[in-house]
Amino acid sequence: MPSFLSQKDYLDRKELSAIQLERLQRIVRHAYEHSPFYTKAFDAMGLKPEDIRALDDIVKLPFTQKTDLRDNYPYGLNAVPRSEIVRLHASSGTTGKPIVVSYTRDDLETWSETAARCFLMGGVTPDDVAVISYGYSLFTGGMGAHQGMERVGATVIPQGGGNSEKLLMLIQDLQITVICCTPSFFVHLMEVAGKVGFDLKGSSLRHGFFGAEPWTDEMRRHIEEGTGIIAHDIFGLSEIMGPGVAGGCDAHAGLHIFEDHYYPEIVDPATGVALPPGEEGELVLTTLDKWAMPLLRYRTHDITRLHYEPCSCGRTLVRMDPIRRRSDDMLIIRGVNLFPSQVEALLLPIKGIVPHYELVVTRTGAMDDLEIRVEVTPELFGDQVSVLEALQKEISSKIKGMIGINARVSLVEPGAIARSDGKTRHVIDKRFNK
Ligand code: ADP
Ligand code: ZN
Secondary structure: OOOOHHHHHHOOHHHHHHHHHHHHHHHHHHHHHHOHHHHHHHHHHOOOHHHOOOHHHHHHOOOEOHHHHHHOOOOOOOOOOHHHEEEEEEEOOOOOOOEEEEEEHHHHHHHHHHHHHHHHHOOOOOOOEEEEOOOOOOOHHHHHHHHHHHHHOOEEEOOOOOOHHHHHHHHHHHOOOEEEEOHHHHHHHHHHHHHHOOOOOOOOOOEEEEEOOOOOHHHHHHHHHHHOOEEEEEEEEOOOOEEEEEEEOOOOOOEEEOOOOEEEEEEOOOOOOEOOOOOOEEEEEEEOOOOOOOOOOEEEEEEEOEEOOOOOOOOOOOEEOOOOEEOOOOEEEOOEEEOHHHHHHHHOOOOOEEEEEEEEEEEEOOEEEEEEEEEEOHHHHOOOHHHHHHHHHHHHHHHHHHHOOOOEEEEEOOOOOOOOOOOOOOEEEOOOOO
8 A cells, every 4th residue: 555645656647638728727826917928928928717627738938948947046036025035056066146936834844745745656664774875065966855854754964065984984984875976976986885895785774866977777777786775766857846747657657757757748849839749859847846946848958758658567647757968068077967058158258268168078987077178379398297287277266167077178280170161060979879
């Protein structure tokens, strides 16, 4: 018998659709009446909340883009008075201003609920001891996983990111059974364990919930075989809520989206036209009951497919394929979002740099490695090594200041970077087969 929270994973489709429609109509009205951004967008289209009579009418609603959040920074998309907002988070690594997201108390409750349902789906119980090794910061990972685990009733240890050796000690001493972190950090932890002679396989650890970045079936096998734990996928994004928008079940047949709160569609990334079930395209999400910052038809840029056929685990919630790629050029490096255009904006004003560069992303062991290859002018290239080294350092520290991660900077000779007749490829991502 599923727990009270998980019962919503098994609703009959008709019943679920009725809940979705009622919530959609309510949130559309709320957005139209209280979010100046949507009032303007609806009025420009001649659309009224009462035009949404059926779930299929969702296609009449305007899309919301990441740029809308940036342009309306920080509170322009809010639909409640400031006094009702109890938490802010921000999305990582954007130029200058981050994307700020707001939550009411009820929003936090919904977020906790869906994160909890994700952990329950993976088999976590109040008997578990869970360590949260996502960062606790503006990033939604730490707090989101924390709240969800508390909602399940597990014992929660707010360790935060990094600090692998201490984490191993805690696993041992506190008999930790569940870990939440990025998949790449966990693989790194496995390596550290190997180095210091810590036997993860013989440890108390049973489950890992890995998300915030794409990972592969090979990585799952590597983790499961190397440690004996069960590796679960957890998906989310700050704009929609945070971790726990969708999660993997035991059937390993994709991720169930908690669609009683987050309504999914798949559209053609180029045209925005809605695609039939089963076709691959861009995931678009509508928050059905997020009050502080409702988002209608948010373009995630994540590429996937939706499957409505019943899952062998018995849940009726739609499944999406794991996210392996995006329709834009956003890179996720060690959990941090980065657009090549940010690097470009930083490089171009520097004297001696020409506008030819590429970002090469590799994975050494578990850690993502970013190399920025930049061409310099012939004059500079012929200059003394010390001048080039100083320039390299300057670029590295600017990158670190902007996105908070270390990148290797290689200054290359004029003409070294391949020219293209068409769309220039600024990114060479060697981590995944695209
Ligand atoms: P968060 O701060 O919650 O990571 P961001 O907005 O910074 O949210 O990043 C969200 C993006 O991270 C998603 O749109 C997706 O591209 C990626 N992502 C999150 N979880 C996963 C996952 N489990 N698998 C693949 N990609 C993921
Ligand atoms: Zn399932």
